[in-house]
Amino acid sequence: LRTGYPEAIFCQGKTPEQVVAIVEKMMRSNTNIMATRASQETYELVKQMVPDAVYHEAARIIVIKRKELVVRDHYIAVVSAGTADIPVAEEAAVTAETIGNRVERIYDVGVAGIHRLFARLDLIRAANVIIVVAGMEGALASVVGGLVDKPVIAVPTSVGYGTSFGGISALLTMLNSCASGVGVVNIDNGFGAGYLASNINKLGYAE
Amino acid sequence: LRTGYPEAIFCQGKTPEQVVAIVEKMMRSNTNIMATRASQETYELVKQMVPDAVYHEAARIIVIKRKELVVRDHYIAVVSAGTADIPVAEEAAVTAETIGNRVERIYDVGVAGIHRLFARLDLIRAANVIIVVAGMEGALASVVGGLVDKPVIAVPTSVGYGTSFGGISALLTMLNSCASGVGVVNIDNGFGAGYLASNINKLGYAE
Amino acid sequence: LRTGYPEAIFCQGKTPEQVVAIVEKMMRSNTNIMATRASQETYELVKQMVPDAVYHEAARIIVIKRKELVVRDHYIAVVSAGTADIPVAEEAAVTAETIGNRVERIYDVGVAGIHRLFARLDLIRAANVIIVVAGMEGALASVVGGLVDKPVIAVPTSVGYGTSFGGISALLTMLNSCASGVGVVNIDNGFGAGYLASNINKLGYAE
Amino acid sequence: LRTGYPEAIFCQGKTPEQVVAIVEKMMRSNTNIMATRASQETYELVKQMVPDAVYHEAARIIVIKRKELVVRDHYIAVVSAGTADIPVAEEAAVTAETIGNRVERIYDVGVAGIHRLFARLDLIRAANVIIVVAGMEGALASVVGGLVDKPVIAVPTSVGYGTSFGGISALLTMLNSCASGVGVVNIDNGFGAGYLASNINKLGYAE
Amino acid sequence: LRTGYPEAIFCQGKTPEQVVAIVEKMMRSNTNIMATRASQETYELVKQMVPDAVYHEAARIIVIKRKELVVRDHYIAVVSAGTADIPVAEEAAVTAETIGNRVERIYDVGVAGIHRLFARLDLIRAANVIIVVAGMEGALASVVGGLVDKPVIAVPTSVGYGTSFGGISALLTMLNSCASGVGVVNIDNGFGAGYLASNINKLGYAE
Amino acid sequence: LRTGYPEAIFCQGKTPEQVVAIVEKMMRSNTNIMATRASQETYELVKQMVPDAVYHEAARIIVIKRKELVVRDHYIAVVSAGTADIPVAEEAAVTAETIGNRVERIYDVGVAGIHRLFARLDLIRAANVIIVVAGMEGALASVVGGLVDKPVIAVPTSVGYGTSFGGISALLTMLNSCASGVGVVNIDNGFGAGYLASNINKLGYAE
Amino acid sequence: LRTGYPEAIFCQGKTPEQVVAIVEKMMRSNTNIMATRASQETYELVKQMVPDAVYHEAARIIVIKRKELVVRDHYIAVVSAGTADIPVAEEAAVTAETIGNRVERIYDVGVAGIHRLFARLDLIRAANVIIVVAGMEGALASVVGGLVDKPVIAVPTSVGYGTSFGGISALLTMLNSCASGVGVVNIDNGFGAGYLASNINKLGYAE
Amino acid sequence: LRTGYPEAIFCQGKTPEQVVAIVEKMMRSNTNIMATRASQETYELVKQMVPDAVYHEAARIIVIKRKELVVRDHYIAVVSAGTADIPVAEEAAVTAETIGNRVERIYDVGVAGIHRLFARLDLIRAANVIIVVAGMEGALASVVGGLVDKPVIAVPTSVGYGTSFGGISALLTMLNSCASGVGVVNIDNGFGAGYLASNINKLGYAE
Numbered sequence A, B, C, D, E, F, G, H: 001l002r003t004g005y006p007e008a009i010f011c012q013g014k015t016p017e018q019v020v021a022i023v024e025k026m027m028r029s030n031t032n033i034m035a036t037r038a039s040q041e042t043y044e045l046v047k048q049m050v051p052d053a054v055y056h057e058a059a060r061i062i063v064i065k066r067k068e069l070v071v072r073d074h075y076i077a078v079v080s081a082g083t084a085d086i087p088v089a090e091e092a093a094v095t096a097e098t099i100g101n102r103v104e105r106i107y108d109v110g111v112a113g114i115h116r117l118f119a120r121l122d123l124i125r126a127a128n129v130i131i132v133v134a135g136m137e138g139a140l141a142s143v144v145g146g147l148v149d150k151p152v153i154a155v156p157t158s159v160g161y162g163t164s165f166g167g168i169s170a171l172l173t174m175l176n177s178c179a180s181g182v183g184v185v186n187i188d189n190g191f192g193a194g195y196l197a198s199n200i201n202k203l204g205y206a207e
């Protein structure tokens, strides 16, 4: 919709061949393209057709750039709890970057070692929007929400076992956050968080 | 936290006397105050102490104003589905106004009569942020999300019966929205939506 | 039961050999046969025995025709949201066709791009019955239900991730539809929807 | 939408005064009106304004008739299991009648005494559409579905205790019915079933 | 506990080697042994050690007989709905037989074709205890319960898809049965049903 | 069905007047009658019509006796955990007695003080059938099941708070019992347990 | 069990008269008594019989002291999040005190204003055991667990609305805590937490 | 945090290479290390780098010892129900030992054969803390809790099928335990139980 936004493909549940077919069709309109949840195998096949396609491995995103985007100074902070949450955090970060935002990553600052979070607090507070990515009990969103006065987008991840119920525990935590100003997206939905954060980050600036 | 933001009291589960006691303590610091989920009865008691306290009946919010806030032109649209969703929509709208935002209300535009929504689309699209309030199946959030390129905050309401499960059906709809750019808050949490929308609406403007 | 209706086999959880054995037994009574949720492998084995068996790949249905059915003009519209919903939509469409109905397919008209739905609205409105197939948040059923005055059969699909809970989110949306006149079948139950639509479509006409 | 259909008001959660106000506004367009989930108290107030308003007590529906509807011979059968299911069965029956359908009631034929069902089978089989209303385990829908070749609309009721979970047990039974050709509506949604049955019953006949 | 009862091994989650080790240890006390949920592979390994071990393939049970049991005339009826329910029905039947009961099998009598059930009703009614095995919506238990005045043990199976939720739908149906006199065991627990039925069938007879 | 069994009325959700009307109709066939979940108020009204009606207060059951039943020596043991479980235990016990069984009550033997259970073990073991009634975590059913070789009927009660979820915790415990030979009925369903126990207790004896 | 421990009565669901009867019986053995979840009304009645009975209003506990307990220096910290959590926190604190423990209260230190927690950290860290009481998203347990190396007992409360699901959200948070060393009790179970904390606090000291 | 505590790695969801990389980094600070949920394959790779690494196969834990820990006499009892629960019990036991505790194992004492539990009761009662590990219905925690006056840590396991719901049934049992003094950890969380037990066991002793 928004001018300059890339077309997005959700690869999960699609064969590499199906993805390539969609990419091919999209390329006719000379737009930027991003394919999320893409496997290495899908990337190999895409690359044969589009040699300059870039694969963000941790984020599992393929990016094809055809138009340059203006990137401004004000940034999105992506804050995440544990190392297992990084794929989702990267999905959010790379999505936001691909749409034309500056992103700062603050990873591995889960609440079990809260001093690590405080050590990075200035960088978080100076952001325009903050994405918080956490699994298990997802408490990080509440703690960050209480420390900043900027919009917070919380992404529960399916990291955990037993009663984490594939991300439900983290989701409920984030929906019930005692800190105000937190909006929540679907479990593992890094893409949606990056997209929403971009929509927010671009407000109030001519494009 | 943020300068100029009023103190908020959540009245649900508190007696009128308890609310008055909290108000009294807060008034010492000469700040703006809002009390949400307030009954008429609570308002009567507050008014005896603070004669200029205002009661927004549909929103169930008491506001006490001590400092004037700058309100700018760019606005928050509050869009709601059925008449039973209005209390939550008003909680969001009055919260946002009390914090110093211009708000436009677009009510009774549920998807069962989608022409009513299209009739108001220009006003919705020109907003800086859109709050969508809906119960039952909550489909309005997806439809609006697909029609705008601004951040959308979705508020599921507990309106419905049977399998609406007190708002869970609407909540799931909103979390799974096939339109990107939608953040979700807790069931019936109009306050949280208004607060988050305000944090977004004020970005990029000096205060 | 109904004269002319084919015998149906549900292949899921059965080995190709078991399916062949059932087909063999059924063929003795010289009836039309359809086998749903059939893999390519099952089809190969059936074909060795019944060379004129037809495989509808997208629908995963094998059809063996022994008796011709009268097909009338009034039709069933099968409307679906995303490409991932097509297998279920095809299961509904091929089922209805095999039972002797005319079917019109209106695919890829999910609510995130609602103009695509409006572009096909005349074809949908002129149908006798409408089957709506959607996953994720399933909002399409409510939107279509509000636009037509014919019976709507909604089929939630298991398409989605996280809080889509394998189709529960779409199911709840459809059960809580604010538009009246919507009946719902089990998740991914394209067969059931096609069967019910046929029972409706044939009412009021001599057979 | 459909010519001749009455306007409907859902009274649950509305005060008698609110219902009267809505009725008043609707009456200006000289249409038939039905108000569902109406208490005796609401009826008394409506009657003061509209003396010829009729109250169907068991169905909890108020009907105001301003235009005569053509009622044809082909009918809707409303089949219900226990006495506690009758209010929902009546909501369905009265809704369908008010919209202009002939209705046959077959009550108290739950599967624990299956001979009572068989005693009425001819009347059920000759219907154009069958609405099955049942709570607790809701098995009646499957049994009826297996005995007829007409469209069946199943309405789970909240009748039961413990693991009936307010109608969820009956709902699941109906969604998983081993008999094909069954569409399901929300728990206790007699209105929706009557409306959908009417949309089906009127197919194939000029209006 | 009870004299003459075989020792039972639950093989699920155990390697063939682990099962063989347990069998070896049990054989020292010269008792009858049954191993449930046993794969063909496990059987092969057991057979190398105990050549007269018998494998009931459909029931997935290995039986090793060392002592003869008295089997009386009064019998347990095992009634099941669909062909996919047969493994659980056989687990119940073979368990009961191995413990020393006469068993009559009445399979494939699901409620979608209720005449098949009525055709076998005399055999069912003459039993001492009836085990009813059904998946999907599990309505068979209610129907049988209403037709007999003997104790009924209902076994929900995990057969189904979508909202059958791996047997929960059938389980709830059985717990909410409108027919009195039905006791329920865990999903797929044919062993438990056979064991309980045996405890009932042997009451009132000297051993 | 069974000769000598009383007619049963489930009073919950019925007005005293409705109960009286049903009783009146039943009395015409000169049968024994029991009304469960009956309030004191309902009893008063019934008594005006039937002066010899007896009210079992703890069990909340009204009994009207018109025919004498033979009661034999072999008995049903009703075992319960806490004092709050007694109403359900009594519903089971009085039901069984009214149908013509000898009953022994073993109350207040919850597993938190397991010595109290062992003190009564002989009486439990000598029963023909054992009904175990427990709320909260419902562990008593497993412990009793492991100590006896007679059929056990487990009744979960809604006693507890928080994660007892109105009886679900106890229900799951009983369905997953590691002791074999346990059948489960609906939450708080003392009547069903008493009825099933009676069907078992009467096996093998001429009537 | 443990010498010196008072007898406990759980008043919820008991009439004042029933509580008094139990107290009377217990007083014969001259032991300390505590009655939890006691209303003011129950207290008035108990007081008539036992004039020196003390009522802890916030904790809703009646205490009757007959034997003096040794209270040592090492203490239990009771930490709670919001003002609505105080009744449960007090139930824990008063329980632990009544059993003979020193207790330090650290209330109103929820994570939305984390500086208040840090201001009291020394007192928390010096405790022998820490009880953390929190509703809504319950994040406080994880944060405290990460800051101390003493056993933590987490008590979820039913405080919250919507997706807090009566305490389930907080419960899941606590069970999934990314900080090690946290044990969880039932929702609102302040008594159980105080009891367990006492069992821990008394370890390693002669009694 | 606590001096002498080993660093812990949670291997589930990490490749052997990732685990080795983390171990390598940790070894620089010359600390004891334990890696839980480690596969044989991960162990082989770790061993190549650290030849004296020890693998506790049943517990799935790799231990690397660099510093000797003082182990005192007072011990932790690890009590478990069935053989399938042993991996979790061992995870708890080896964790506690690695942190420097004496552990006594009491395995295979599930409540279906309660005499086996009583035979070991003295050893259990003399412990400082008791860890109870059980799947299926998890009743063992309540029974043990009623027999001891020491802190009990309950670990639900995912052992079971059907309504055991991957450990939820056992979890609910433990949270609702009618015996006081029981704290619960996440499903299968042997590590957390061992860690918490160690924090308790070391209280009151100088280190």
Ligand SMILES: Nc1ncnc2c1ncn2[C@@H]1O[C@H](COP(=O)(O)O)[C@@H](O)[C@H]1O
Pocket: A178, A179, A180, B008, B009, B010, B011, B036, B037, B189, B190, B191, B192, G082, G083, G084
């Ligand atoms: N309607 C509402 N819904 C959710 N949170 C609210 C609402 N109103 C106020 N709050 C939050 O509750 C806090 C006050 O809670 P309390 O101290 O219990 O009155 C405020 O700081 C807000 O963050």
Ligand SMILES: Nc1ncnc2c1ncn2[C@@H]1O[C@H](COP(=O)(O)O)[C@@H](O)[C@H]1O
Pocket: B082, B083, B084, C178, C179, C180, D008, D009, D010, D011, D036, D037, D189, D190, D191, D192
């Ligand atoms: N008993 C009922 N159950 C479900 N929906 C109803 C019922 N009665 C009326 N409705 C629907 O509710 C709409 C009116 O809702 P409202 O505007 O809140 O009165 C009608 O157009 C119907 O579609």
Ligand SMILES: Nc1ncnc2c1ncn2[C@@H]1O[C@H](COP(=O)(O)O)[C@@H](O)[C@H]1O
Pocket: E008, E009, E010, E011, E036, E037, E189, E190, E191, E192, F178, F179, F180, H082, H083, H084
């Ligand atoms: N199919 C089955 N389902 C449920 N329980 C079973 C089954 N087979 C055996 N059992 C029970 O499992 C116990 C043996 O379990 P195990 O020691 O794990 O082999 C037996 O004593 C039976 O009570």
Ligand SMILES: Nc1ncnc2c1ncn2[C@@H]1O[C@H](COP(=O)(O)O)[C@@H](O)[C@H]1O
Pocket: F082, F083, F084, G008, G009, G010, G011, G036, G037, G189, G190, G191, G192, H178, H179, H180
């Ligand atoms: N507030 C409470 N929450 C949970 N359990 C409690 C509570 N108060 C007392 N109890 C337990 O309940 C038992 C008494 O229950 P009752 O016999 O029903 O009064 C005591 O022995 C305690 O173990």
Ligand SMILES: [Mg+2]
Pocket: A144, A145, A146, A147, A148, A149, A150, A179, A180, A181
């Ligand atoms: Mg904030």
Ligand SMILES: [Mg+2]
Pocket: B144, B145, B146, B147, B148, B149, B150, B179, B180, B181
């Ligand atoms: Mg958008």
Ligand SMILES: [Mg+2]
Pocket: C144, C145, C146, C147, C148, C149, C150, C179, C180, C181
């Ligand atoms: Mg319509």
Ligand SMILES: [Mg+2]
Pocket: D144, D145, D146, D147, D148, D149, D150, D179, D180, D181
């Ligand atoms: Mg049919």
Ligand SMILES: [Mg+2]
Pocket: E144, E145, E146, E147, E148, E149, E150, E179, E180, E181
């Ligand atoms: Mg019966």
Ligand SMILES: [Mg+2]
Pocket: F144, F145, F146, F147, F148, F149, F150, F179, F180, F181
């Ligand atoms: Mg037993």
Ligand SMILES: [Mg+2]
Pocket: G144, G145, G146, G147, G148, G149, G150, G179, G180, G181
């Ligand atoms: Mg810690």
Ligand SMILES: [Mg+2]
Pocket: H144, H145, H146, H147, H148, H149, H150, H179, H180, H181
């Ligand atoms: Mg204890």
